[in-house]
Amino acid sequence: MIKPDQRQLLHKYLLIELAVKSLQIDYQKTEQFKMKIVFLPLMDALLKDLRQEYFDLKRQLVHQKIRVIGWTNVDEYFSDVQIATAGNDVVLRYANQALKTQVEKLLINQIKGFDFDKVPKAIN
Template sequence: MKEQLIKAMQRNQFLNMMYMAKDGKVSKRRIKIIKIAGDSFQAYCFTRQAKRTLVYMPILEQLLKAITNDYYNLKRVLAKDKIKIVKWEKVSEYFSDLTITTAGNDEVMRYANQALKTQVEELLISHQNK
């Protein structure tokens, strides 16, 4: 991930990133990297419309890799039972639909975005406290 930050800075690109505040709340930010120094970097945050100093946390990168591995492992398990995730679509500010196929038919499940965000925040905090 750090390499991606360096490339974005060199190419003068904008990044969309997930940001975790000190209180554990997660938000999405659009930033432009200004300077990288050690485990921190300075960026212009378009959400806050100000320069921010952010800390790069390798532990979060490791967590994301673990979550990605879990995702692909679960996807393989579902595939053995002929269950496949077709698409995940945001239908409104408040809800997302997950479409899956099974051996006989398609199913659409609706999830509240706030509930999903809360679950992700809890997952990040639980891994951070280990």
């Protein structure tokens, strides 16, 4: 059984995992931009921060004996996430559109609070 605080931690972990995957896919497309010298350093710094938070959350989940086994697309609207806990396995169902919206909000908030001084400067 997953406690409410563990579920909150797990939810944040899942959102960050999706954000990292989405940014990695978008990164490849950004490499084709004419102004890639502007966007790539920003995306690198953003990915670095998100990956750090991802690994910190994963460490916390492992400490609590919780791990994500896998994602399954139920249909175009829902996905199931299979979770292994010390007590038993749990399947959580998520609405795909809600996840997309929450990942977008996470990234917007991440960018709003971003320290642009740590973004590597473009070199000519």
